[in-house]
Amino acid sequence: MAYFANIPQIKFEGKGSDNPLAFKHYDPQQVVFGKTMEEHLRYAVAYWHTFTADGTDPFGAGTAVRAWDSLGALDKAKARVEANFEFMDKLNIPFYAFHDRDIAPEGATLQETNKNLDVIVAMLKDGQKASGRKLLWNTQNMFTNPRFVHGAGTAVNADVYAYAAAQVKKGLEVGKELGAENYVFWGGREGYETLLNTDMKLELDNLARLYHMSIAYAKEIGFDAQFLIEPKPKEPTKHQYDFDSATTIAFLQNYGLKEHFKLNLEANHATLAGHTFEHEIRVAAINGMLGSLDANQGDMLLGWDTDEFPTDLYSTTLTMYEVLKAGGLGRGGVNFDAKVRRGSFEVEDLFLAHIAGMDSFAWGLKAAAKLIENKVLDSVVEDRYASFNSGIGAEIVSGKATLASLEQYALQNNPIVNKSGRQERLRLLLSEVIYSV
Ligand code: XUL
Numbered sequence: 001m002a003y004f005a006n007i008p009q010i011k012f013e014g015k016g017s018d019n020p021l022a023f024k025h026y027d028p029q030q031v032v033f034g035k036t037m038e039e040h041l042r043y044a045v046a047y048w049h050t051f052t053a054d055g056t057d058p059f060g061a062g063t064a065v066r067a068w069d070s071l072g073a074l075d076k077a078k079a080r081v082e083a084n085f086e087f088m089d090k091l092n093i094p095f096y097a098f099h100d101r102d103i104a105p106e107g108a109t110l111q112e113t114n115k116n117l118d119v120i121v122a123m124l125k126d127g128q129k130a131s132g133r134k135l136l137w138n139t140q141n142m143f144t145n146p147r148f149v150h151g152a153g154t155a156v157n158a159d160v161y162a163y164a165a166a167q168v169k170k171g172l173e174v175g176k177e178l179g180a181e182n183y184v185f186w187g188g189r190e191g192y193e194t195l196l197n198t199d200m201k202l203e204l205d206n207l208a209r210l211y212h213m214s215i216a217y218a219k220e221i222g223f224d225a226q227f228l229i230e231p232k233p234k235e236p237t238k239h240q241y242d243f244d245s246a247t248t249i250a251f252l253q254n255y256g257l258k259e260h261f262k263l264n265l266e267a268n269h270a271t272l273a274g275h276t277f278e279h280e281i282r283v284a285a286i287n288g289m290l291g292s293l294d295a296n297q298g299d300m301l302l303g304w305d306t307d308e309f310p311t312d313l314y315s316t317t318l319t320m321y322e323v324l325k326a327g328g329l330g331r332g333g334v335n336f337d338a339k340v341r342r343g344s345f346e347v348e349d350l351f352l353a354h355i356a357g358m359d360s361f362a363w364g365l366k367a368a369a370k371l372i373e374n375k376v377l378d379s380v381v382e383d384r385y386a387s388f389n390s391g392i393g394a395e396i397v398s399g400k401a402t403l404a405s406l407e408q409y410a411l412q413n414n415p416i417v418n419k420s421g422r423q424e425r426l427r428l429l430l431s432e433v434i435y436s437v
């Protein structure tokens with residue numbers, strides 16, 4: 001069955017086109033900064049937002065109108081698999097990503113749940129083979145079911161912890177079966193509400209134990225995906241343990257896990273943590289931990305994870321600037337962890353939203369390449385730190401300087417002369433580059 005029969009194949013038509021169902025910037029084969037756009041961006045569809053979610057919010061029922069709405073649970077899951085590959089083909093998106101519970105319904109027991117999963121995974125495997133589309137990553141949903149009310153890998157109840165471990169084990173097997181490039185851990189309930197009833201140390205130790213067991217099992221079954229942790233500071237719990245890049249890296253280092261993981265960074269999670277997306281990417285990159293991106297954006301006027309499709313060109317440009325500077329995404333990609341607004345309930349909106357995100361990131365990629373090729377920011381940064389290239393600065397950087405030698409220098413160096421950072425000028429230059437590509 002064709003689920004999107006009214007939607008044409010989405011093609012690149014260029015900047016002059018006024019066809020809403022066409023790309024104006026994303027030209028997969030166009031070479032930018034030494035690689036095709038397709039190779040740089042490695043776009044992925046987020047299964048949960050695109051095929052599973054229906055627009056339900058805390059105040060109202062779902063609004064989405066989908067061809068599979070009236071089907072029973074397992075038939076619905078099967079229809080979504082077909083829709084997934086048709087959707088990826090129409091938009092020419094190479095990857096997809098899912099949680100276990102997005103793709104198949106839970107049964108009455110873990111055995112039944114795993115059986116449902118097996119049926120759908122077999123279908124996904126066939127779909128991947130027939131289409132050449134691939135799995136960017138899979139993960140386990142250990143936050144929706146009420147059993148995870150007090151956590152999963154940080155559960156207060158050992159029975160829940162054991163269940164979570166079983167779910168991760170199955171997730172790793174599914175990832176191997178489908179050749180996932182990465183395997184994600186996002187700690188939806190790995191945090192706490194109040195210290196009055198929480199043993200933080202035990203929870204963190206247990207979380208690290210779960211990760212060590214996962215590494216061991218992946219090795220045992222020969223699943224060689226890159227493991228990723230996705231930081232988020234809050235929501236659903238008040239204090240999430242993987243708060244941001246820096247906190248997560250420190251956790252991984254403390255528990256001897258750093259070499260086994262990289263980070264999956266999400267724009268709206270960064271802003272919830274009080275950071276920009278580019279800050280999170282820079283922190284990961286300078287620590288050798290940049291893995292993959294969940295592309296979306298928040299809303300300046302709302303304080304929660306709104307997961308909007310990314311259309312802010314300043315953000316997509318600065319994001320791709322960080323990615324290019326870091327040497328690319330490697331096995332990672334740009335996964336649209338984004339949902340259409342509740343009012344955008346038609347199937348066509350799913351396409352329009354992905355086109356908006358894909359064009360905005362392609363635009364950002366072109367602008368970022370130009371920023372680097374024209375040394376727009378590099379020359380400013382080089383000049384700003386030039387005092388560390390010679391004289392006393394070179395002595396500091398080489399490690400020769402001591403407190404005594406620096407004191408001797410400071411005592412006779414009067415007055416100190418500083419230069420302007422020229423931030424406003426740079427912001428305008430950035431705008432000029434974005435609108436020139
Ligand atoms: C939640 C979120 C998750 C992860 C995967 O905010 O981003 O969907 O991407 O569990």
Ligand code: CO
Binds near residue numbers: 230266294337
């Ligand atoms: Co995400």
